[in-house]
Amino acid sequence: MLIHTPPSSACREHEVTSETVYLSRRRLLAAAGGLAASVSLPGHSQAGSTYSDVEPGQLPAWFSEKLSAARWQAMTPGNESVTPFKDATHYNNFYEFGTNKGDPARYAEEMRIEPWAVRIEGEVARPGIYSVEDLAKPHGLEERIYRLRCVEAWSMVIPWLGFPLADLLRRVEPTSKAKYVSFETRLAPDEMAGVRSGFSLIDWPYVEGLRLDEAMHPLTILAVGMYGRVLPHQNGAPLRLVVPWKYGFKSIKSIVRISLVSEQPRTTWESIAPEEYGFYSNVNPEVDHPRWSQAHERRLPSGLFSPNIVPTRMFNGYDEVAGLYTGLDLRKYY
Numbered sequence: 495m496l497i498h499t500p501p502s503s504a505c506r507e508h509e510v511t512s513e514t515v516y517l518s519r520r521r522l523l524a525a526a527g528g529l530a531a532s533v534s535l536p537g538h539s540q541a542g543s544t545y546s547d548v549e550p551g552q553l554p555a556w557f558s559e560k561l562s563a564a565r566w567q568a569m570t571p572g573n574e575s576v577t578p579f580k581d582a583t584h585y586n587n588f589y590e591f592g593t594n595k596g597d598p599a600r601y602a603e604e605m606r607i608e609p610w611a612v613r614i615e616g617e618v619a620r621p622g623i624y625s626v627e628d629l630a631k632p633h634g635l636e637e638r639i640y641r642l643r644c645v646e647a648w649s650m651v652i653p654w655l656g657f658p659l660a661d662l663l664r665r666v667e668p669t670s671k672a673k674y675v676s677f678e679t680r681l682a683p684d685e686m687a688g689v690r691s692g693f694s695l696i697d698w699p700y701v702e703g704l705r706l707d708e709a710m711h712p713l714t715i716l717a718v719g720m721y722g723r724v725l726p727h728q729n730g731a732p733l734r735l736v737v738p739w740k741y742g743f744k745s746i747k748s749i750v751r752i753s754l755v756s757e758q759p760r761t762t763w764e765s766i767a768p769e770e771y772g773f774y775s776n777v778n779p780e781v782d783h784p785r786w787s788q789a790h791e792r793r794l795p796s797g798l799f800s801p802n803i804v805p806t807r808m809f810n811g812y813d814e815v816a817g818l819y820t821g822l823d824l825r826k827y828y
């Protein structure tokens with residue numbers, strides 16, 4: 495299996511987790527794998543996480559098999575610490591379950607995620623309907639510790655488990671007409687308190703999109719897990735996009751459709767307020783939101799009396815994507 499070389503922005507040499515920690519995590523992981531084998535229920539096992547504060551949850555068999563072979567990045571971006579699991583799972587935006595930050599943790603469990611079918615369609619040579627397991631099967635799982643910067647000016651550092659979207663796209667073979675990729679979240683009003691309430695402005699289902707070259711960039715991943723376990727429902731189980739240099743709303747959750755298309759697709763927030771949210775939505779400290787500054791962000795955990803404010807970086811610190819936008823006026827194409 496190829497070892498993925500992390501991009502320059504993912505770590506600086508002095509900031510890399512020491513090898514001892516890295517190796518002991520790998521050992522832990524091997525031990526977890528062994529444990530999983532000995533106590534597993536048919537089709538499921540408990541264990542796998544290497545993060546001490548994490549509720550491991552149930553791991554489907556295909557996931558624990560992949561986990562034991564996962565490539566662990568074992569480094570954080572910069573010298574920043576990983577956000578506690580509790581914050582990453584109790585301060586969420588997932589409007590299908592309500593607009594308060596605590597709503598997804600409270601209600602997302604109501605969403606049925608098994609079985610789960612993802613339709614791949616449009617300008618591809620090999621369209622089809624895939625289970626999450628089938629989608630993930632040919633790919634190794636990698637840990638990617640990324641910053642997540644919400645357009646609302648708060649941020650976290652999350653260790654995702656997933657695989658590059660590019661690997662999947664290559665497998666389904668985009669045709670020469672494919673210029674963009676569009677994504678759609680599951681829509682099931684009886685399982686989604688926020689959709690039922692009719693309170694939000696969103697024209698469901700939630701949709702997002704990327705230019706094909708952005709989708710093919712090696713930093714863009716489809717995540718099936720985080721913190722060494724499967725994705726909690728509130729974080730977009732069982733499959734979500736993660737595009738770390740763009741505002742969080744581009745990282746669409748609980749995906750059921752991936753379409754390769756020739757025209758720039760409609761996206762949820764751009765259709766609600768095009769003067770506030772653009773198609774690109776690259777993190778950019780120099781282009782403010784019309785109603786607030788984007789120069790700084792509140793890095794969670796951040797208390798009312800101990801605010802943790804850090805400067806926002808161009809492309810969220812992932813400078814290697816700059817080449818995707820040469821010649822594009824980023825004030826106009828925000």
Ligand SMILES: Nc1nc2c(c(=O)[nH]1)N[C@H]1C(S)=C(S)[C@@H](COP(=O)(O)O)O[C@H]1N2
Nearest residue numbers: 586587588589644679700729742743745747
């Ligand atoms: N389907 C769907 N995907 C979504 C959202 C949403 O409301 N619905 N919110 C987005 C926003 S605004 C952010 S900041 C991230 C939050 O991801 P997290 O809760 O895992 O941190 O998910 C994004 N993906």
Ligand SMILES: [Mo]
Nearest residue numbers: 644645742743
């Ligand atoms: Mo967000």
